[in-house]
Amino acid sequence: MRSLLPLYQAITTVVVGDGQSTSFWHDIWLGEECLSEQFHLLQSHCKHTDQSVSDIVIGGLRRHLAPRVTTEALGELALVEALLSQVTLTATFDKRYSPFADHDGKLHTRDLYALLKSMSAPAGTTVSKFWSSCAPPRVQFFAWLLVHGQIQCKENLLKRRILMDSTCELCGGQPETTSHLILHCSFAASFWRSLGFDIPDDFEARDIHQLPRPASIAGSHFDTFVLLCCWHLWKRRNGITFRQESMSLRQTLQACKNEARLWSCRLPCGERNIAAHWCSLFSLAM
Numbered sequence: 001m002r003s004l005l006p007l008y009q010a011i012t013t014v015v016v017g018d019g020q021s022t023s024f025w026h027d028i029w030l031g032e033e034c035l036s037e038q039f040h041l042l043q044s045h046c047k048h049t050d051q052s053v054s055d056i057v058i059g060g061l062r063r064h065l066a067p068r069v070t071t072e073a074l075g076e077l078a079l080v081e082a083l084l085s086q087v088t089l090t091a092t093f094d095k096r097y098s099p100f101a102d103h104d105g106k107l108h109t110r111d112l113y114a115l116l117k118s119m120s121a122p123a124g125t126t127v128s129k130f131w132s133s134c135a136p137p138r139v140q141f142f143a144w145l146l147v148h149g150q151i152q153c154k155e156n157l158l159k160r161r162i163l164m165d166s167t168c169e170l171c172g173g174q175p176e177t178t179s180h181l182i183l184h185c186s187f188a189a190s191f192w193r194s195l196g197f198d199i200p201d202d203f204e205a206r207d208i209h210q211l212p213r214p215a216s217i218a219g220s221h222f223d224t225f226v227l228l229c230c231w232h233l234w235k236r237r238n239g240i241t242f243r244q245e246s247m248s249l250r251q252t253l254q255a256c257k258n259e260a261r262l263w264s265c266r267l268p269c270g271e272r273n274i275a276a277h278w279c280s281l282f283s284l285a286m
């Protein structure tokens with residue numbers, strides 16, 4: 001079971017009550033990713049990372065830090081402390097949500113089984129590519145949803161009668177299907193073009209593992225690179241849809257570049273220069 005814990009944490013989101021059963025660093029409870037992904041540097045300065053949300057909200061984060069903290073990590077500490085100042089614990093239990101569960105917490109075992117089965121698929125098959133990529137578990141899971149057409153885009157919510165209209169909010173012209181959002185919406189299309197991709201009009205998101213690779217992009221860990229791009233297109237969409245943010249192409253490429261730096265430590269030793277190559281691709285595209 002222990003080996004499944006990162007996946008379990010990646011596919012659930014917690015609404016914090018008393019904060020006692022939620023991992024401060026590894027659960028997703030503040031923002032769209034766990035804090036260890038968002039504030040990787042700061043986490044690397046912590047002596048332990050097994051504290052609950054309640055431990056940190058009540059006792060503070062500083063007492064868990066190693067004696068010497070770099071300036072960059074101090075910058076992250078200031079951001080985390082600002083976020084924590086807005087957190088209020090209550091007397092209720094923490095509540096976990098998952099795309100594999102109903103509102104009442106009942107699990108859709110068939111979907112979950114398909115997910116677990118795909119994780120143990122033989123190397124070289126479509127699905128195994130994502131689980132063996134160097135992306136964080138949360139993003140690997142996002143890729144699985146993407147390929148299976150299950151991300152919460154408006155077209156899917158319309159099918160489940162949660163929404164009455166599926167018009168894409170980014171362009172206002174087309175239904176927001178997975179393929180439209182990630183590949184063909186005007187912003188996505190210019191994003192991919194800026195990186196040298198030439199994506200056919202009928203290309204579908206479920207075939208994302210076969211996205212034609214431009215000659216200018218290295219072949220090794222190309223799957224991870226594609227996932228990084230898709231993940232940021234999705235994050236940008238959520239920022240616009242839920243938080244009325246605006247994000248230009250340049251800002252999105254910059255966010256990808258920052259993420260590429262963070263992911264470099266996920267690449268095997270000796271291959272981390274790939275992340276520097278990705279950073280230069282994003283810089284060139286700006």
Ligand SMILES: [Zn+2]
Nearest residue numbers: 168170171185
């Ligand atoms: Zn659109």
